[in-house]
Amino acid sequence: MKRRQFIATLASATAATALAKAKAVASPLIGIQVAGHSLLDEGMERCLDTIQATCHANAIFLYSHSYYAAHGRAPELYADHGVPIRDERMRKITRVWLRHHPEAFKNSSLTMPEPTDEYGDRDLFAETVEACKKRGLKFYARILEPDTSKLTGRVANFEPAMSVGLDGKISAQPCRNNPQWMAWWDAIVSDTMKSYPLDGFQWGAERMGPLSSVLWRGAIPFCFCEHCETRAKREGINAARARQGFGELHGFITKLHAGVAVPSDGVFTNVMRLLMKFPEVLAWDYQWRAALEEQGQRVFKLVKAERQSAHVGRHFDHQNTSWDAIFLAQWSYADVAPFADFIKPILYHDILAPRLANQLAELKRGPLAELSLPQSLELFYSLRGYDSKLQPKIDELNVRGMDPEYVGIETRRIVDVVQGRCSVVPGIGVDVPNTALEAPNGGKRPSDQIALRAVIKNAFAAGAGGILISREYDEMRLESLKTIGETLKELGQV
Numbered sequence: 399m400k401r402r403q404f405i406a407t408l409a410s411a412t413a414a415t416a417l418a419k420a421k422a423v424a425s426p427l428i429g430i431q432v433a434g435h436s437l438l439d440e441g442m443e444r445c446l447d448t449i450q451a452t453c454h455a456n457a458i459f460l461y462s463h464s465y466y467a468a469h470g471r472a473p474e475l476y477a478d479h480g481v482p483i484r485d486e487r488m489r490k491i492t493r494v495w496l497r498h499h500p501e502a503f504k505n506s507s508l509t510m511p512e513p514t515d516e517y518g519d520r521d522l523f524a525e526t527v528e529a530c531k532k533r534g535l536k537f538y539a540r541i542l543e544p545d546t547s548k549l550t551g552r553v554a555n556f557e558p559a560m561s562v563g564l565d566g567k568i569s570a571q572p573c574r575n576n577p578q579w580m581a582w583w584d585a586i587v588s589d590t591m592k593s594y595p596l597d598g599f600q601w602g603a604e605r606m607g608p609l610s611s612v613l614w615r616g617a618i619p620f621c622f623c624e625h626c627e628t629r630a631k632r633e634g635i636n637a638a639r640a641r642q643g644f645g646e647l648h649g650f651i652t653k654l655h656a657g658v659a660v661p662s663d664g665v666f667t668n669v670m671r672l673l674m675k676f677p678e679v680l681a682w683d684y685q686w687r688a689a690l691e692e693q694g695q696r697v698f699k700l701v702k703a704e705r706q707s708a709h710v711g712r713h714f715d716h717q718n719t720s721w722d723a724i725f726l727a728q729w730s731y732a733d734v735a736p737f738a739d740f741i742k743p744i745l746y747h748d749i750l751a752p753r754l755a756n757q758l759a760e761l762k763r764g765p766l767a768e769l770s771l772p773q774s775l776e777l778f779y780s781l782r783g784y785d786s787k788l789q790p791k792i793d794e795l796n797v798r799g800m801d802p803e804y805v806g807i808e809t810r811r812i813v814d815v816v817q818g819r820c821s822v823v824p825g826i827g828v829d830v831p832n833t834a835l836e837a838p839n840g841g842k843r844p845s846d847q848i849a850l851r852a853v854i855k856n857a858f859a860a861g862a863g864g865i866l867i868s869r870e871y872d873e874m875r876l877e878s879l880k881t882i883g884e885t886l887k888e889l890g891q892v
């Protein structure tokens with residue numbers, strides 16, 4: 399399909415779905431994210447009983463494919479739900495929770511082997527459809543786009559569909575301009591919707607663009623595959639200049655990380671100078687985002703083609719809702735809204751604090767070298783409109799969560815931007831574990847119950863169309879689930 403024709407098709411799909419979208423905004427969506435193994439480890443009926451009796455969720459969000467998900471957590475990060483906790487580090491659990499039609503994948507070289515891992519013999523989606531129907535619960539598929547590390551050993555022949563780094567090697571994430579990748583992803587969406595009577599499909603890609611990857615982590619810039627170069631040519635971007643600019647920027651950040659003396663005219667000044675000298679770097683980064691959004695437009699169209707009434711949800715991860723100023727600048731939620739019935743921004747108030755500590759430290763090693771960490775934190779609070787008197791100080795980021803105003807402010811921001819064109823359903827973080835990667839004192843971070851009540855109230859006061867109880871049911875303590883249920887009752891939302 400030619401690009402113009404594709405866009406015209408999308409436009410007509412958008413117009414045709416106006417009614418379905420209005421319906422999505424009308425009633426509060428109280429979703430809870432559950433992993434497939436939880437339903438089977440705890441038992442379907444027992445697990446759904448627990449959910450309905452505590453937090454009063456009206457929708458189950460179950461991974462269709464859990465390639466990219468919380469895996470390998472220590473047993474102490476699980477919550478006690480009254481059933482024995484099994485150490486997932488010792489298990490090889492399936493990553494596919496439904497049955498596909500192999501012919502749906504005929505246009506892609508990527509192949510999924512027959513499921514042989516634990517629970518691979520179950521069609522959990524069929525079981526969940528029946529269980530939810532009996533209870534009047536809605537059932538949404540959820541999926542996070544997998545990357546190189548999550549596909550390794552699980553999906554055959556994925557390598558040619560991955561991004562190519564400036565060094566010519568396979569990069570960490572798939573290339574969304576690669577026809578093999580697009581065909582595989584589109585087949586997953588279509589076939590999932592075709593095969594089960596789902597109420598909706600929520601998708602996300604927890605990714606940094608090439609420019610953020612360089613500035614934060616000094617990662618090798620990407621994607622310089624033939625398909626991205628063709629796209630750049632079509633958009634009038636000089637690929638050779640983009641390569642040169644990314645190469646110089648990467649070299650500069652790499653030197654900073656290695657502790658090589660900083661230039662006398664300043665780190666920030668030199669980063670800006672490279673971006674001005676090579677505006678192709680910004681253009682390349684923007685095309686990365688544009689390809690991601692085109693994927694979102696295809697998801698919307700594919701889901702609606704299978705079931706007009708099904709809701710399309712767009713998951714935005716923590717990096718992209720909260721601290722990646724480049725991602726936030728690239729594309730407005732207003733441009734996403736036509737292709738989503740609801741936007742689910744991750745707004746996990748507790749875990750944001752240690753995550754911020756980690757992010758600010760990374761920037762300190764790179765483009766924000768001239769700012770002290772307290773200055774950098776203050777700048778972040780100011781840019782986002784938070785009250786620094788309420789929020790944690792730099793030395794508190796690893797010991798207390800963000801003030802609940804965070805959830806209200808960020809929800810309100812998106813509600814204001816999308817202007818009713820889609821619903822906003824913030825992801826509320828419940829007992830989300832910290833990991834050693836994010837802070838030296840990683841581990842369980844039980845939610846403070848007063849703050850948990852406050853974030854839910856703030857979300858609805860800001861115009862949320864519901865909440866998504868996150869991130870995984872198996873981490874949520876019963877006390878927290880009950881607090882959520884009580885708060886929703888108090889608010890008249892259930």
Ligand SMILES: [Zn+2]
Pocket residue numbers: 561562573574575576621622623624625626627
């Ligand atoms: Zn590419």
